[in-house]
Amino acid sequence: MMRGSVKRPHSTSNISVFTPDPISNELCLHDSLEQMENPTKRMALKESNISRYEQEFLEVSCIGSGEFGSVFKCINRLDGCEYAVKKSIKPVAGSVNERSALNEVYAHAVLGRHQHVVRYFSAWAEDNHMFIQNEFCNGSSLEELIKEYNEDNKIFSQDDLRTLLIHILEGLKYIHSMSLIHLDIKPGNIFISREKHYNSINGDSHDDGFEDDEAEDVTYKIGDLGHVTSLHNPVVEEGDCRYLPREILQEDYSHLPKADIFALGLTVYEAGGGGPLPKNGVWWHAIRDGKLKDLPQCTRDFNDLFKLMIHPDPTLRPSAQCLLQHPAVSPTVSMTKAQLQRELRAQRHKNEMLSKILMSSFVTEHEESIPKRLSSSRCIGKKVNRSQSNIEF
16 A cells, blocks of 8 residues: 655654764764754754845746655846745745755755755745746756657657666666665656767868867766655655655665665666656556666666666665666776777777868868869979079089
8 A cells, every 4th residue: 555755754753853963973962852942053944034045046937846846947047047946835834844944955955965865055034935946957857858758759768778778877876885775766856967068070170161169068966855855764755655665665775865865766768768667556566676667778687777766675786886887877987808808999080081071171172172273383483493403413
């Protein structure tokens, strides 16, 4: 039987929120009520009523909404940069929502900066509402991209799925290294940053007559840290039931990092065309028994990887670090030294051939632009100064 989202403290202590410990730099738990009663530690949300949002930000559009609140694309009036500002829907001071909001802020503060975690800038409260200023990802979310692909009858290639998997595994590896668990990995919480750049064909930056190729870097980032909890003293709030492993619903929290691996496996599988995923029923249980239909565009090894990530036994699911070294994720890992050398020689030969073709095209293009009178003057032979020898025979 499926259950809704309920907070379940793992220990018998009061419900807690976590804050970074300046000494150990690890996440520690402290009693939330005690902290809120002590103004020297933290100012309660209701004590701040300065209208900072309207003064500092120009609201452009609403880019998402959820149970906690709405997210707006905003332009900072001072630096002119775009940000994603999350605003709580309901007043949060003194409520359970306040603890969740503060947990997200503390998690961002502990995690700092990582390429594959949405960057946090600041947080504040006004009119009894919580505001969180984060990095704006111009590629929307993976959930939106999946919808676009479905409407256009497109699917992610295996290379695209591998890129997605590697980026989120890197983010999870970092989060887990800080003794934290995300607990809500899903397409809606993975955001996309797109950055266009130009690649010069011959690698030179100056204008050499060749046009540059436009390319786009796509970076996937983990966002929405509202469910993040500590590994050592977890306060578990269940996320989306479509991505939850069975052991979490059974209140077994002994292998929490593997819950993130399970959710990531289903997230990438859904992106590859395996969704939409069920919320309950026969198929829901079949997935948690390790049964998945193969994605036709993926190899046998890659399809087996999905089944490994959602294995019914959490102890048999690989860690993020192990998955990054898996042959299906990083094919070069399984190659021998001799194979790598052959690949390197072949790539060098290919690059040399391409360079010769480019140089030949470059020379031909410039020869055609030389005035014919110059070449004809050399053929006729005009009077030129030649050195003469003074030796007489």
